[in-house]
Amino acid sequence: xxLTIAEAAEQTGLTTHTLRYYERDGLMLRxxxxxxxxxxxxxxxxxxxxxxxxxxxxxxxxxxxxxRYAALVREGDGSELARLELxxxxxxxxxxxxxxxxxxxxxxxxxxxxxxxxxxNAQQAS
Amino acid sequence: xxLTIAEAAEQTGLTTHTLRYYERDGLMLRxxxxxxxxxxxxxxxxxxxxxxxxxxxxxxxxxxxxxRYAALVREGDGSELARLELxxxxxxxxxxxxxxxxxxxxxxxxxxxxxxxxxxNAQQAS
DNA sequence: CTCCCCCTTCGAGCGCGCTCGAAGTCAACC
DNA sequence: GGTTGACTTCGAGCGCGCTCGAAGGGGGAG
Numbered sequence: 001x002x003l004t005i006a007e008a009a010e011q012t013g014l015t016t017h018t019l020r021y022y023e024r025d026g027l028m029l030r031x032x033x034x035x036x037x038x039x040x041x042x043x044x045x046x047x048x049x050x051x052x053x054x055x056x057x058x059x060x061x062x063x064x065x066x067x068r069y070a071a072l073v074r075e076g077d078g079s080e081l082a083r084l085e086l087x088x089x090x091x092x093x094x095x096x097x098x099x100x101x102x103x104x105x106x107x108x109x110x111x112x113x114x115x116x117x118x119x120x121n122a123q124q125a126s
Numbered sequence: 127x128x129l130t131i132a133e134a135a136e137q138t139g140l141t142t143h144t145l146r147y148y149e150r151d152g153l154m155l156r157x158x159x160x161x162x163x164x165x166x167x168x169x170x171x172x173x174x175x176x177x178x179x180x181x182x183x184x185x186x187x188x189x190x191x192x193x194r195y196a197a198l199v200r201e202g203d204g205s206e207l208a209r210l211e212l213x214x215x216x217x218x219x220x221x222x223x224x225x226x227x228x229x230x231x232x233x234x235x236x237x238x239x240x241x242x243x244x245x246x247n248a249q250q251a252s
Numbered sequence: 253c254t255c256c257c258c259c260t261t262c263g264a265g266c267g268c269g270c271t272c273g274a275a276g277t278c279a280a281c282c
Numbered sequence: 283g284g285t286t287g288a289c290t291t292c293g294a295g296c297g298c299g300c301t302c303g304a305a306g307g308g309g310g311a312g
Contacts, residue, residue, distance in 0.1 A: 006258070017301055020261090025299095037308055039259055052237070055230040063299065080248075084241040087234060094231050098224065104181040105220050108213060111178070115210040122206075132288070142289090143271055150291095151269095163278060165289055189269065 001044060002033065008042035012050045019050075026067045027053055029074060059094045127170060128159065134168035138176045145176075152193045153179055155200060185220045 005016045012019070019040075022028055029049055033041045042050075056066050069086055072079040135142045145166075148154055155175055158166045168176075182192050195212055198205040 004258080015301080016259090018299090021300065024261095035259095037259080039308090052233070055233045057299095058230045059227050059234065080241055080245055084238065084245065087238050087241065091231070091234060091238065094227065094234070098227060098231075101185050101220065101224060104184045105217070105224075107178070107181045108185065108217060108220070112210065112213050112217065115206055115213065119206055119210065130288080141271080144269090146291090147270065161289095163289080165278095183269095 002041040003043075003047075005040045005042070008040075008047065008050070011047060012054065014050070014054075022050070022053065025063065027063065027070055029070060056090070059090070060097060061090050061093075065090070128167040129169075129173075131166045131168070134166075134173065134176070137173060138180065140176070140180075148176070148179065151189065153189065153196050155196060182216065185216070186223060187216050187219075191216070 003011065005019055008014075009016045009019055014022075019042075023032060028046070032046060033043065035041055053066055056069070057063070065086065069083060072083045072086070129137065131142045131145055134140075135145055138145070140148075149158060154172070158168060158172060161167055179192055182195070183189070191212065195209060198209045198212070
């Protein structure tokens with residue numbers, strides 16, 4: 001139940017470079033365990049946390065905010081409200097961004113409709 | 127019905143810097159008209175086109191693909207199918223990206239639920 | 253013992269999409 | 283005539299998030 005960095009990379013879909021980068025940039029909850037020879041060993045909790053990072057990053061949260069969130073979790077008891085607020089703020093950003101993308105997508109779909117009709121008519125005419 | 131670059135920026139929500147950048151990077155359909163003194167004058171068609179660029183960029187299309195699309199439009203008759211394919215490809219990317227974001231958002235919402243419950247119970251206990 | 257591969261750290265580099273600043277022109281207003 | 287301010291071009295710079303390469307250390311297979 002502990003993975004090398006290469007295995008963790010495979011599992012999470014990130015690269016080993018990115019995993020090390022997240023760690024040195026303070027996004028991880030703690031320093032990753034090491035084997036006797038100094039190699040990183042990722043456990044289940046590490047992978048869960050990386051999963052959460054992926055959700056946050058994948059919805060556009062800046063690395064700096066992920067770092068802040070990680071710091072709150074590291075603080076432990078008492079920071080729950082701050083964490084909740086951070087997540088709720090982010091949620092609103094994501095919803096706004098989704099609405100905007102869907103709006104833009106609607107315009108693109110209309111454009112696609114125009115070209116589709118145009119080409120269908122051209123085919124009929126030929 | 128022709129706007130200065132500052133007015134066009136205001137209308138489109140872009141900056142004057144970005145408008146010039148789009149032009150020199152080949153995203154516009156043609157060179158923008160100039161006043162007697164060499165100042166840019168944006169007309170309605172320019173603004174419509176910038177609106178489309180905004181939709182494409184706002185849904186994550188890379189500048190290089192917008193440039194390709196603009197080149198196809200400039201080519202004129204005969205490029206309609208290529209334009210349609212480009213838009214359809216992009217549409218699929220957007221849909222995939224939306225699905226991923228919504229998926230990630232679900233995980234975040236569950237996390238928010240956990241913290242919300244936690245804090246409600248804490249409040250009851252106090 | 254050698255080979256090979258995966259790991260380590262550190263710091264530099266990169267790709268994208270702007271973003272900015274310098275230096276200059278011109279028109280309008282006081 | 284001087285000042286202000288919006289515009290011009292050009293090229294450099296920046297912020298983000300990785301991404302990569304150099305240089306070196308084990309450790310297991312043959």
